[in-house]
Amino acid sequence: xxxAYEVIEDDLRRPRTPMLxxxxxxQWEKDRARRxxxxxxxxxxxEHETGLDVRDLVFHARYREVAAPPELADAFGVPxxxxxxxxxxxxxxxxxxxxxxxVTSYLVRATxxxxxxxxxxxxxxxxxxxxxxxxxxxxxxSRVEERVTxxxxxxxxxxxxxxxxxxxxxxxxxxxxxxTDRVVEISEVTLPGDRTELxxxxxxxxx
Numbered sequence: 001x002x003x004a005y006e007v008i009e010d011d012l013r014r015p016r017t018p019m020l021x022x023x024x025x026x027q028w029e030k031d032r033a034r035r036x037x038x039x040x041x042x043x044x045x046x047e048h049e050t051g052l053d054v055r056d057l058v059f060h061a062r063y064r065e066v067a068a069p070p071e072l073a074d075a076f077g078v079p080x081x082x083x084x085x086x087x088x089x090x091x092x093x094x095x096x097x098x099x100x101x102x103v104t105s106y107l108v109r110a111t112x113x114x115x116x117x118x119x120x121x122x123x124x125x126x127x128x129x130x131x132x133x134x135x136x137x138x139x140x141x142s143r144v145e146e147r148v149t150x151x152x153x154x155x156x157x158x159x160x161x162x163x164x165x166x167x168x169x170x171x172x173x174x175x176x177x178x179x180t181d182r183v184v185e186i187s188e189v190t191l192p193g194d195r196t197e198l199x200x201x202x203x204x205x206x207x
Contacts (some may be wrong), residue, residue: 020049020198038197061088067082086105090102141184161192172191
């Protein structure tokens with residue numbers, strides 16, 4: 001992956017932390033969803049993909065309740081206006097100013113309200129991530145669908161991700177389904193194109 005660089009005060013540029021996003025991450029997260037708290041708390045998906053330690057990271061989460069717009073209502077199979085829990089995440093290396101990605105995640109509020117801890121952003125970062133959160137209310141994720149596109153960033157995205165001129169953003173929409181094929185979580189992820197590599201490995205059944 002080409003190295004990305006961050007401008008520092010003396011006008012030199014230093015390497016930025018790259019991220020390698022592999023679709024095996026979902027099985028890795030599922031394998032840990034039922035592990036003891038100490039195991040889940042030791043490392044998360046960001047550390048897994050960057051090679052950093054949890055102590056190297058600065059994490060921020062914001063929760064709010066929103067009414068489902070038509071597109072999300074249709075995806076979740078709920079009426080328009082249904083209360084959703086919108087979760088916004090930003091994680092960065094402690095020595096850098098820009099986050100690794102811009103993440104907005106949606107859950108149907110009624111689906112997760114049985115565990116009040118899932119409605120409180122102060123419980124983030126949650127050991128074990130979303131799959132463990134869903135596990136606490138009896139939901140098992142069966143499959144994850146990811147759709148990827150790319151385009152120039154908006155001015156806000158370019159500023160927040162500290163992108164160099166001409167760098168694109170990678171847009172990833174992740175949809176998680178439970179074992180009944182119900183959509184249980186949707187995430188919209190904006191990744192900096194200058195320092196993100198996506199790897200998709202497809203196991204093939206033997207003849």
